Amino acid sequence: MNPVLPNSFRSGPDERGHFGIFGGRFVAETLMPLILDLEKAYADAKADPAFQTEMNGYLKNYVGRPSPLYFAERLTDHLGGAKIYFKREELNHTGSHKVNNVLGQIMVARRMGKKRIIAETGAGQHGVATATLCARFGLDCVVYMGAVDVERQQPNVIRMEMLGAKVIPVQSGSRTLKDAMNDALRDWVTNVHDTFYCIGTVAGPHPYPMMVRDFQSIIGVETRAQMQEAEGRLPDSLVACIGGGSNAMGLFYPFLDDPSVEIFGVEAAGHGLTQLHAASIAGGRPGVLHGNRTYLLMDDDGQIQDAHSISAGLDYPGIGPEHSWLHEAGRVTYLSATDEEALAAFLLLSRLEGIPPALEPAHAIAKVMELAPRRPKDHLMVVNLSGRGDKDIPQITEILKGRKK
Amino acid sequence: MTTRIDACFAELKKQDRSAFITFLMGGDPDPATSLEIIKALPKAGADIIEIGMPFTDPMADGPAIQAAGLRALKAGMTLKKTLELVCAFRVGNDTTPLVLMGYYNPIYIYGVDKFLADAKSAGVDGLIIVDLPPEEDTELCLPAIKAGLNFIRLATPTTDDKRLPAVLANTSGFVYYVSVTGITGSASANASVVGEAVGRIKRHTKLPVCVGFGIRTPEAARGIAAHADGAVVGTALVDALRGSLDPDGRATAKTIGAVADLTASLAQGVRGAKQAAE
Numbered sequence: 289m290n291p292v293l294p295n296s297f298r299s300g301p302d303e304r305g306h307f308g309i310f311g312g313r314f315v316a317e318t319l320m321p322l323i324l325d326l327e328k329a330y331a332d333a334k335a336d337p338a339f340q341t342e343m344n345g346y347l348k349n350y351v352g353r354p355s356p357l358y359f360a361e362r363l364t365d366h367l368g369g370a371k372i373y374f375k376r377e378e379l380n381h382t383g384s385h386k387v388n389n390v391l392g393q394i395m396v397a398r399r400m401g402k403k404r405i406i407a408e409t410g411a412g413q414h415g416v417a418t419a420t421l422c423a424r425f426g427l428d429c430v431v432y433m434g435a436v437d438v439e440r441q442q443p444n445v446i447r448m449e450m451l452g453a454k455v456i457p458v459q460s461g462s463r464t465l466k467d468a469m470n471d472a473l474r475d476w477v478t479n480v481h482d483t484f485y486c487i488g489t490v491a492g493p494h495p496y497p498m499m500v501r502d503f504q505s506i507i508g509v510e511t512r513a514q515m516q517e518a519e520g521r522l523p524d525s526l527v528a529c530i531g532g533g534s535n536a537m538g539l540f541y542p543f544l545d546d547p548s549v550e551i552f553g554v555e556a557a558g559h560g561l562t563q564l565h566a567a568s569i570a571g572g573r574p575g576v577l578h579g580n581r582t583y584l585l586m587d588d589d590g591q592i593q594d595a596h597s598i599s600a601g602l603d604y605p606g607i608g609p610e611h612s613w614l615h616e617a618g619r620v621t622y623l624s625a626t627d628e629e630a631l632a633a634f635l636l637l638s639r640l641e642g643i644p645p646a647l648e649p650a651h652a653i654a655k656v657m658e659l660a661p662r663r664p665k666d667h668l669m670v671v672n673l674s675g676r677g678d679k680d681i682p683q684i685t686e687i688l689k690g691r692k693k
Numbered sequence: 694m695t696t697r698i699d700a701c702f703a704e705l706k707k708q709d710r711s712a713f714i715t716f717l718m719g720g721d722p723d724p725a726t727s728l729e730i731i732k733a734l735p736k737a738g739a740d741i742i743e744i745g746m747p748f749t750d751p752m753a754d755g756p757a758i759q760a761a762g763l764r765a766l767k768a769g770m771t772l773k774k775t776l777e778l779v780c781a782f783r784v785g786n787d788t789t790p791l792v793l794m795g796y797y798n799p800i801y802i803y804g805v806d807k808f809l810a811d812a813k814s815a816g817v818d819g820l821i822i823v824d825l826p827p828e829e830d831t832e833l834c835l836p837a838i839k840a841g842l843n844f845i846r847l848a849t850p851t852t853d854d855k856r857l858p859a860v861l862a863n864t865s866g867f868v869y870y871v872s873v874t875g876i877t878g879s880a881s882a883n884a885s886v887v888g889e890a891v892g893r894i895k896r897h898t899k900l901p902v903c904v905g906f907g908i909r910t911p912e913a914a915r916g917i918a919a920h921a922d923g924a925v926v927g928t929a930l931v932d933a934l935r936g937s938l939d940p941d942g943r944a945t946a947k948t949i950g951a952v953a954d955l956t957a958s959l960a961q962g963v964r965g966a967k968q969a970a971e
Contacts, residue, residue, distance in 0.1 A: 304828065313829060314797060314824040314829060315824055316752070316753045316823050316824060317826050317846070317847045317848065317851075317860065318753075318847075318849040318851050318871065318875075319851075320826045320851075320856075321851045321856055460756075460759060461749065461750070466750065470752050473753075474752060474753070474754075474755075474876045477752075477753060477874065477875060477876055478874060478875040478879060480851055480874050575798045575801060576798045576824065578750075578752070579824075584798075586798070586802065588802070589772055589773075589799055590748075590772070590798045590799035590800070590801065590802030590803065591749045591766060591799065592749045592750050
């Protein structure tokens, strides 16, 4: 049976926060009143032109937007197919797309009078962005980070601490992003009166998936205008990596109703899909975790399984609910790249373009390496270069050193 | 329809005392010991028994109950085995109410309709599902009521008068008032603040109001029970259980006794409450 396709792929979520069967508000009662307050505060902010004006000012002069759309000439020549453009989100202040969302949420938190901000982080990019904006606006900042990630992303831990944030290494479970989110939720339940939870991706209870998507959509909005200027038309395809999927939603969302645009999300296949990985769409099924229904990695008893990826930012057993819906609706094609493929892409891009990508978008580049050669030279492909690789250099150095022995 | 929970509170009313409700994780530290512990609870003074359904990511629980869930999962506990535990308990006890408490995902994966049918026939009386607020009632709450199970809702310090009617609307059996904003086993409940909150909830409902989170000692249980229809103790019992295990986390000869002894002294605290309040 084919599902009935909606008139628009941009109409979700409904008033209860559902994208089809996905999304929702699966949280403890303690949090529910605050989540309803947040929904209202965000709706008010969205309707307030002064909010938009203020945000645009910070996006331009503090974040450094618009980020360039760059024609990757040497990568294009090397692959010999589609014309490849990079959306240079790694050039934003703090080094990734994360800051787009954090700026928006911190401005909402200020409207709500919240003085204490908490966040979870995997690779540390969301944590760094949150610590940065908390410093800028004089707010207390506590970042939960899995102990494993604290080890493999040291440069970002040091940065967050220098910015005045308190980084709490999370020792429970697999000690990665999932567990950081559990502990952030536990903090929120405990300190609900004065604390704002700044979620880093398009997941969690409604309104987070929608709100984060809206704040990240500037990526796609700019891409549309920049491609129009560069080539006089829409791109033919979009490629972005997915952990929770916020950089991908931000790029994809403004193009969802353009049927000529092929859209690819790239999950982390870790050691391979038959082994440890983090590809929830390829290897999971719908379940309920962290406030929403979405594709999750789990066993037959509904127990959540540990994810694995070389990239701390993709090392999560779930995915944003809107992605689950776009997958089932067939609008977005979800692929996956292994640790090895991502590492090879990291090295290739560093040498060919002088741009070391973060290990997260290296997964997207890995699939561009497969997709681009199979497309004609007039095919315009945009890949979201969502973060810079500086934070990964110690980890990659260790891996490469291990191989030489 | 009168459930075991309704009958229990009717009987307690006759005796003019509050309920003592225990929480332990099903399958902690292993399924066989867990059954023996739960069998020992009514005799030790538990009026209602809550059994935790282990879950890998219990986001409203503190370290003690997180660890209890992981011990149970490591010992092979599953939702199916939790229902088997209930069945085995019911062989010798058809009166003590049993409430399953946990998170939605394992039930969703088991299949809601199948779970409700199996839980009912196993002898479960009620459900407390932490991550299902009234906004998600169509998922499990309404089907559970239809299947003849009580759906016991949590009310919290953040549930204001405006929201209480929505929280109470489909609640049955009793209302579980979470006495602190926080996770299980963190802060201590303040009896007089709790008393006010219970009074506020009682203005909106005729259901019994029981209080949990932050009650660790017989004295605290007595203080809370003086203001409420029941007191729930979880983390303190889980801690007593853990303290009796060997260094590898396995049950010892002391395990069942450690939990039963603490249950007995907590139950004494609760039983002394109404008289003390008068």
